Amino acid sequence: MSQHSPLDKAFVQLGVTTRNGHDESMHYGAVVGLARDGSIEFxxxxxxxxxxxxSSTKPIQATAMVASGLDLPPRLLALVCASHDGSPMHLAAAREILLSAGLTEDDLGxxxxxxxxxxxxxEVLRGGGVKTKLxxxxxGKHSGMLATCVHNSWSHDETYLHESHPLQQRITQMVPELSGEDAAFIGIDGCGAPAHAMSLTALARVFRTVVMSDPTSAPGKVAHAMRSHPEMVGGPRRDVTLLMQGVPGLLGKDGAEGVFAIAMPDGRAVSL
Structure with missing residues (x-):
């Protein structure tokens, strides 16, 4: 944390790693938990x-895509919400989404x-392979974005990642619909897509809203896809996948820099 960062006062010590009885590292952050009625419980x-x-906002992005006409089977919709580990099943699913829209890996931004x-x-390195977009x-998210653009006859060149693009505007509009708060500001994520900033409370509310939504609604379809196919959301050894497999009904998604959000169908939710 920088000397003048607002996080200096906002974050507290959440954990300490010890080795042979001695402190080795301390971990700082913030956590919020919502009660069944949506109020802050702790x-x-x-x-x-x-x-x-x-990447914890991928359910928001996917909900906006579904609301804009993206119609994929749950297995593929789960990949749209994923930070997948690049296993063959994930790459095949991303190709399937692209192919359904008449696109290829070359179209990914x-x-x-x-x-x-x-x-x-x-295996990639042993075969002399290189980094690829797929x-x-x-x-998976970008494949879904492109397929949504094709469905709506929106531009699907590199401009689909511009904040002013119709798809990105739909995603920005979805933030307050699911969280109750407008995005505080928008940056650029590591993948090149717009990244929406919000409070930890707003993030917890997103997951609470999504997991409690009618199964036939856009957010309800996203929740069903992620919980039905947790292996597509991360991977067989990833925490987010193991957590959803181990706790019936739980919806969860991780993000970079230690972000994690979960919610249960009864309305309880946590973000950190």
Missing amino acids: ALGDPSTIVYPR NTKDYPLNDDAAA QMNCS
């Missing part, structure tokens, strides 16, 4: 702290990367 640090939830999955990355963990 908080550590300042829950009004504005943060970039990063996200950055290139190796798979997050160690085994998949090792392997990047956000390629």
Whole structure:
């Protein structure tokens, strides 16, 4: 944290790592938990702290896509919400989304990367492979964005990532619909897409809204897809996948810089 960062006062010590009985590192942050009725039940640090939830906002983006006409089977919609690990099943699913819209990997506007999955990355490297757009963990989201653009006859060149593009405007409008708050500001995520900043409380409300939505609604379809196919949201060894597999009904999504948000169908939600 910088010397003048507002996070200096907003964050508190959440944990300490010890080794042989001695403190090795301390971890700072903020946590907020919502009760069944949506009120704040507990908080550590300042829950009004504005943060970039990063990939934890993918359910917002996916909801805007579905509301704009994207119609995918749950398995593929789950990948649109994913920070996938680049396993073969993830790459095949991203290709399937692109193919359904008459597109290819070349149309993706996200950055290139190796798979997050160690085994998949090792196989790529052994074969002399390089970083690609499809392997990047956000390629499912970008495939969904492009398919949504094609469905609506919106431009699907590099401008689909511009904040002024109709798709990105729909996503920005979806933030207050799901969270009750406008985005505090908008930056650029690591994949190249707009990144919406919001309070930790707003992020928890997003997940509460999505998980409690009618299954036939856009957010309800997103919740169903993620919970039905948690292996597509992360990967077989990823915390977010294991958590949804291990806790019936739970909806969760991780994001960069230690962000995590979860919610239960009864309305309880936590973001950190």
